[in-house]
Amino acid sequence: MVHQTMATSSTSASSASSKISPMTLNPLRLVVTALIVGTLAACSTPPAPSPSRPGAIPPPPPASSVVLPGDTGPLPPPLAQPKSRWVPVRWAELPGFTEDALHEAWNAWIKSCERPVPPFTALCSDVRQLSIATADEQRAWLVARLQPYRVEATDGNAEGLLTAYYEPMMDAARQPGNGFTVPVYRLPAGFGARKPWYTRQQIETLPEAQAALAGRAIAWLRDPVESMVLHIQGSGRLRITEADGSTTTVRVAYAGTNDQPYQSIGRWLLDQGYTRDATWPGIRAWLAANPQRTNELMWTNPRYVFFKEEPLVGMDASFGPKGAQGVPLTPGRSIAVDRQSIPYGTPVWLASSGPQVQLSRMVLAQDTGSAILGAVRADYFTGWGPEAGDIAGRLKQNLRLWALWPK
Known part of the structure; x- marks a missing residue:
């Protein structure tokens, strides 16, 4: 789907996966269970200070102040994309990471696995099994298998623009x-x-x-x-x-x-x-x-x-049209990006705060648009119908992005 944006809805679509027997999840549970208790403890971490200006995204905690269990190893070097620079960070930098309803994002990720792209192809078996896992198990698996990178422009600017479409x-x-x-x-x-x-x-x-x-x-x-x-x-x-x-x-x-x-x-x-x-x-x-x-x-x-x-x-009927990745879009969990900054199929942490919506959640880069250009730029798929259209037509506010890349 190629669209032009003008300027969300948190409606979740039904799961696109077939139900998996709990027995198939047991080996994976052994991988993540040890991380879950510590991850739950991290939920009690005091929130970051209030932003200094209205509508601003709260700044991340100091690099050494908060570390989630399982995220203690040395950070990898930065990664370069044609239009952006990816700077490795700790998971604790992601606003709202311990509160997101990850099962909604999993619906979108399972759709991406219908047209998997390297290096995520090897993860799709786990992703499908984790579709019936708890949010804490999904979160622990993310910490164990993926590395978050703050997406910046080549000049180091990590602030960008969020709009929406429907x-x-x-x-x-x-x-x-x-x-x-x-x-x-x-x-x-x-x-x-x-x-x-x-x-x-x-x-x-x-x-x-x-x-x-x-x-x-x-x-x-x-x-x-x-x-x-x-x-x-x-x-x-x-x-x-x-x-x-x-x-x-x-x-x-x-x-x-x-x-x-x-x-x-x-x-x-x-x-x-x-x-x-x-x-x-x-x-x-x-x-x-x-x-x-x-x-x-x-x-x-x-x-x-x-x-x-x-x-x-x-x-x-529970999903949107196919995006440029070739998979159906999930309301509230699919974004259009500049593929020269973020490749299709990449899970992304999105944070945006403004007069229309407050967002801190995992989304999937599954589409593009002729007006979606730049390092920190996203168009958020709100779904269908009048309410989705009303939000999409008015949404234009600040944005920060973190690409979640396999370790």
């Missing part, structure tokens, strides 16, 4: 009419022969572009703003009224773009001085006052996204 839910119809006038298109006929393909304005006005898209509509939406939201998020759920009057919910997933550059319609409104509120409610308010300028606004973004229809049944 899967919108929209009403649609199989045929145009009754107010449904905005198409959701599959890839056009002959796609790939012309790169870049036609701009958004050309797609909606040129006969040759329309001819290539004839019969390619998956469904029709009512609102061009909804269509733009769908194009920016890169995926959505449609409640489709079928020809026989029945309703079906399907997913439309990212299939490709016209290879034109993305331009923010909100930024255009700000730059023209037409509004001081570039949120979706602000954009809708401007369009309500200027309906004759709808096409003018939409055409300022030449990028156009094409989709593919996917059924939404069973466990598929």
Whole structure:
């Protein structure tokens, strides 16, 4: 899934793994049990001092003040990524490490193990077995097998930006009419022969572009703003009224773009001085006052996204669309990253504090986005529906990240 972000939800998805007999966990329990008592004791460690500025992430404890059991060996050297520097730290530096509901993150990790990437492939057997372990056993295993690294820019800056994205839910119809006038298109006929393909304005006005898209509509939406939201998020759920009057919910997933550059319609409104509120409610308010300028606004973004229809049944409905790693996203536990800073499939500790959410949790790097660039940069998948969309549309706050890498 490739999306453009505008700006969480802690909803947990159902476990994606099949249940494992407790007997299969016993050898692993022997590995981690010795660490658990000490880890529980660490929960009584006094909290870090309050941050000096509102919304700031609490600073880590001094390097020598707190050490979790099992985390006493010498630290490895730093690691270099193309766009970031990873600095090894003690587990105690991770805000909230002893409080996170790790079973939620395990759902996302099990999904990553469907498309494992080195060096995590060798850990997936343990990860699957630990899906029925307690949070303390999971925590002890993390300390025993992984090393946390603080993610920094190459200049040493460990502060970054967190935004969020979601899967919108929209009403649609199989045929145009009754107010449904905005198409959701599959890839056009002959796609790939012309790169870049036609701009958004050309797609909606040129006969040759329309001819290539004839019969390619998956469904029709009512609102061009909804269509733009769908194009920016890169995926959505449609409640489709079928020809026989029945309703079906399907997913439309990212299939490709016209290879034109993305331009923010909100930024255009700000730059023209037409509004001081570039949120979706602000954009809708401007369009309500200027309906004759709808096409003018939409055409300022030449990028156009094409989709593919996917059924939404069973466990598929409990997870989001597939991310760039090729696995379904887990609400509240999947992030999009710059893969030149953090490789896909990496478990990451995320800490962010601001007016929208307070987050200290383990997430999985499973997606990317055209606006997700930089060392300490993440887009947080909030799920689907209005509440997820409301949070995603407003979330823009500070961020710190720690990559959890095999020892």
